[in-house]
Amino acid sequence: MAPTEVTDGNVLPTVETARKLGVLPEEFEKIKEILGRDPNFTELSIFSVMWSEHCSYKNSIVWLKTLPRDSDRMLAKAGEENAGLVDIGDGLACSFKIESHNHPSALEPYQGAATGVGGINRDIFTMGARPIAQLNSLRFGNPNLPKTKWLVKGVVKGIGDYGNAFGIPTVGGEVFFDECYNTNPLVNAFSAGIVEVDKVAKATSYGVGNPVFIVGSATGKDGIHGATFASEDISDKSNEKLPAVQVGDPFMEKLLLEATLEIIATGHVIGIQDMGAAGIICSTSEMSAKGEHGMIIDLDKVPTRQANMHGWEILLSESQERMLVVVEKGKEDIINAIFDKWDLHCAQIGEVVAPGPHDTGRLHFYQHGQLIADVPAHDLVLGGGAPQYHREYREPAYYQQFKQFDSNQVPDVAADELTAVAKHLLSHPNIASKKWVYEQYDSMVGTANRSTNRPSDAALVRIRDAKHPNYKKGIAMTVDCNSRYVNADPFVGAQIAVSEAARNLTCTGAEPLAVTNNLNFGNPYVPEVYWQFVQAVKGMGAACLKFATPVTGGNVSFYNQSSDDGPVFPTPTIGMIGLVENPEHQMTLDFKAEGDLIYLVGPPQNDIASSEYLYSYRGVKQSPAPAFNLDEEYTLHQSIKQLIAQGVIASAHDVSDGGLFVALAESAMPRGLGFSISTDDNFRTDAYLFGEAQSRVLVSVKPEQQGTFQQLLGAELKTEHALLGTVTAEGFVVNGQTVLSTADAKDLYDNSLGRLMA
Template sequence: MTSTEVHDGNALPTVETARKLGVLPEEFDRIREILGRTPNFTELSIFSVMWSEHCSYKNSIVWLKTLPRDGERMLAKAGEENAGLVDIGDGLACSFKIESHNHPSALEPYQGAATGVGGINRDIFTMGARPIAQLNSLRFGNPELAKTKWLVKGVVKGIGDYGNAFGIPTVGGEVFFDECYNTNPLVNAFSAGIVEVGKVAKATSYGVGNPVFIVGSATGKDGIHGATFASEDITDKSNEKLPAVQVGDPFMEKLLLEATLEIIETGYVIGIQDMGAAGIICSTSEMSAKGEHGMIIDLDKVPTRQSNMHGWEILLSESQERMLVVVEKGKEHIIQGIFDKWDLHCAQIGEVVAAGPNDAGRLHFYQHGALIADVPAYDLVLGGGAPQYHREYREPAYYQRFKQFEISSVPDTSADELTAVAKHLLSHPNIASRRWVYEQYDSMVGTANRSTNRPSDAALVRIRDVKRPDYSKGIAMTVDCNSRYVNADPFVGAQIAVSEAARNLTCTGAEPLAVTNNLNFGNPYVPEVYWQFVQAVKGMGAACLKFGTPVTGGNVSFYNQSSDDGPVFPTPTIGMIGLVENPEHQMTLDFKETDDLIYMIGVAKNDIASSEYLYSYRKVKESPAPQFDLEEEYTLHQGLKTLIQQGMVQSMHDVSDGGLFVALAESAMPRGLGFQVSTDKNYRTDAFLFGEAQSRVLVSVKPSQQGAFQKLLGADLKLAHTLLGTVTAKDFVIDSATVMTTGEAKDLFDNSLGKLMA
């Protein structure tokens, strides 16, 4: 391993070779400039994956840097570690992140979704955090199509089988259907874990002579060029790239979790990183660049499960359940012993070397005694020498057209039509219960889920601390985005996505802390698509700044489009966590007792824009985003917190998809209750009941507390509020007319999605 001549047995690549690997001609020229020569095929393959959008964020990073990233609870800089990390007090921190596995799931939904779950959990436990809960955000096409049903069933089973076997509860999420996702489903996976503040592991490498280990599963040919595959449009030929889809093993991951936490506990781990996108080359380059050191790696020492693998195949493989670990020299036997105990591969494949006089650290990869790649780590990575582009963007023609919508062009809902609209909404797959989905997930493993039998707007999980058995704080978490709103107005829609996430946490009794995001868009080279991206980032940033919820990191997924369906709706999924300090402040959405008073807090509006009612019942596809004011939303949240802390309300539920009627139904059904309410004749009936204007929350109040409740809202908090009616023993009654029975509503709501999938 002393040769200085780089050779991989292939003819030197050309510009055409680079193009086929997703490398632009100008990028090929830049690579030659960096190396001082033409790269060989292995080196070009390295640059192609590391400079792909999936790894380098080359088309998005200039805008991601504008997001608020600082906060008093932030313990890791955004995007610099395997996952975000925030201080939750008492010497504990929460690590959390969301990532996509869209393209793999479009071709092989079971493994695509399963390995997405595996990958996001590895990001959490490589921080030294034990995962406590998972969420997912799923988007599919027309649910009537056979292909959509195949995708839904495969994705849901993949998530369930992997998460259930791994032993981490799936506690919530969202599912949305629209024809724009016919070809490109979106599969976004979220995970959160808890770690002691002083025991956080870093994704770095330093210390000359420190050994480098690959641990976990053996390396195969699955997932090769997966990062490049995720950085291009889905086409008719995408099925030819099935080898780019990884294969997961949740039982192996469970062993890897325990072994990883055990080696971190020794204190001898210098750095550790999950091998996700781009595999070995990604982990070696990112850790080396961060630690400003280099590495010498012998690929012959990598455990493989297929014979005669080329060096570039070993480097780029995205085989699952693997980690790269840099260990303190002299402690190799301790680390090896731990992995032997867990019956996992643990092979030393190299060592850390000093940076050269003219670089921050180089990576030297050998195979069969020959140097097959010599590349500078810094020039490969995000924040280093990877390219960063300011792409052209242009407002799409539809944007102004959507704004021309007039509510007067749509007939109001008549009294005779109320039942038909109600049944349509409660049975619609975008609103109906996800029971068919979540019954395939284990939500109770670990017995920490506080929301299984206490329904709330966000999931709530108890923080377990073995040193303090009576510890009672909880982490609330949610994933939110109404992509129809974002498509109508990306700036406003992204603000609403952040605000609804915060509103869900607030309505659960939590204080919102921080955000991770998954930005799903079409092709960034299309100016209209890039405009959507830029506006969404601006809107997201404004809302996060207002709520004091910094962005800890996340994922960008471009190229979610096809020649047949065009781009998907812009979908900036917001994952947000909050802290419930006092379990007595946990708030649920279900009505509790008959004769309790039902109030709406917030202001009703004559607005049906972008509502499910307008879109799917009235079949009007073009309208602006719902009316929204960020200051009004923020003021509402502060008042809601006061109501909860003073014990003024029995239940609390945000008004969102489906409007006020759906919020009433969702609050009544859990305990088999009903409601009797009156509409406000100052507004159209459809706007009042089915419109989705923001900044509104439904609460129930004991009659004995009505006076104190109204005084607090009016005189002290100065929040608009309307008495709608009362909780009843049965039936949904609006303006003295029975719209439907509770039993009818519950049957539609609980079973419609399952029947559709059958």
């Protein structure tokens, strides 16, 4: 069918129509310039979703390009495929990514979170990788509010129900509470999978005459303009946009996983892409732009769940569990047979066409025999014609105010106050065990999880390779960000987020490989918010360079704010993977036996800034980020790696939220042990025990290894370290005073969050 006159039966839209769709007046003029005419409503809708922040990264891409994105292990250019891809040796690669589903979860937490899990897993298996593990990073408001409890329960159940039914273990994550998230929770989902290097699928389209298929679920009206919805502030009118929230079906996704991997294995797939944000229009435009070809699509052939859907509704629908697949011409029957076997829709809706004389490829969409949209693929996409903005930014007034903090104005903790502080921290929802959450997840499905019964700072999953039954390598993974630190100082806070992720991997015995990030911020048109974003990207880039962990891709989520609560804390969540070459080098955080020696590796600091102790116990909300030095952090990691490789430590646990005391408690409780330590008179007691200064790791050492340990750290590695005390049979003892029994501490730590949610 040759392109003729474009019509969709509607009056041509005005600049006011464009505004309502989230298109700026100057963008509306640019659209007219690109098309050489006024767009019809369908075409304007196409540009509105493809040029939304969620799809185009128009307010962030200029800074994202500054992040380090190359290494010898990178197998896919950052952001150009469905997910990142890193070589792990032996002909295998790890595909991994993190993405947000914040706005949908704020309105409908169960489906919002569930479809976030489904979407991130589709990104992995469209690469040809079989997902092996999931993580999530969750942020909620005041946990005492009924609304927060409703959101927490809905999100956790949505993640658990979808992930458990899909059959991929959730092996770790983080949960954080602060009032800044009262209206706008953050739900960031991470997934990783393994693929043979020579079986990787690409998100591209080329080859004139090659058929285009839509596979998986039928298309409905759920999720329409979801990308636009995710590119605006949460308001009291947001509930009117509930149809923009998608509905997921994990059992359908499981079938789609198996069918997708099977068709990729045939070798007949030219390109494949998940239909996530912006649905059909996103997949067709991004694949066509990358392959520099066009497509002719007949929307009447798309399987739909509702009758009489408009063309723009079909194009923009974000119904879940769908893929766009371009296949070699002549292989249609093979693809159809596979999807028939799995009882899934498989409909040819168009074909690939040659680029025109003046462009790299156009998309022609037909309905009822009429051409309803004619748009150039290149001009729709990130890196093509989508706008890129340099936004104004300026330092917020609070930044310098926070730096005026003087710890001398805060009383030190007294000896008779230690128990109260310990109870407060161990029961605080930001520190207490997330047992209530993770018990709703299946962490053992697939039997590859190596950290359920061997607690460590990062999750560790065994790699299963059918060609090598005794394959021993493992992938360690973590998600990290203390958003309070980032709010206090976005540059330093983002460096800390990367460093803590790398520290968690190092303490698990892994070599950090690469990063995926989820950058959650407020409205980018607010100069103070955009300053936070810019500083965080700069800090992240500096730390990633230091640790040689390039950014493989990820997600930017702006507009996380409301008129009532303002912007959320800037939250650049870091997802990082590492490789454990030898399972004997897996390191756990738990103390092993009474009498083992306890050491602190890294410099102690007289610092309580931004600690949970200062923020929630003392009630001091304004302070800078905790003490941090990137060079010291890097040196610490190299020292811990040597200690693990040479087998001279029995446990390793990074000192982070809650400080040294919490790290000691978390190391003692897994085996029902205790500790007896002494503080240093050169430091404030609260700073020594509860401060959150960075670049410190708690280790335990067998007495017979003490000489080797001290020789290695002192003479060879020249890393600061201090003997704190010993592992005991029971009880938490500080300076000869029993602060808590192990049993009481464990009850507070394990059960406080569950009691709060009940």
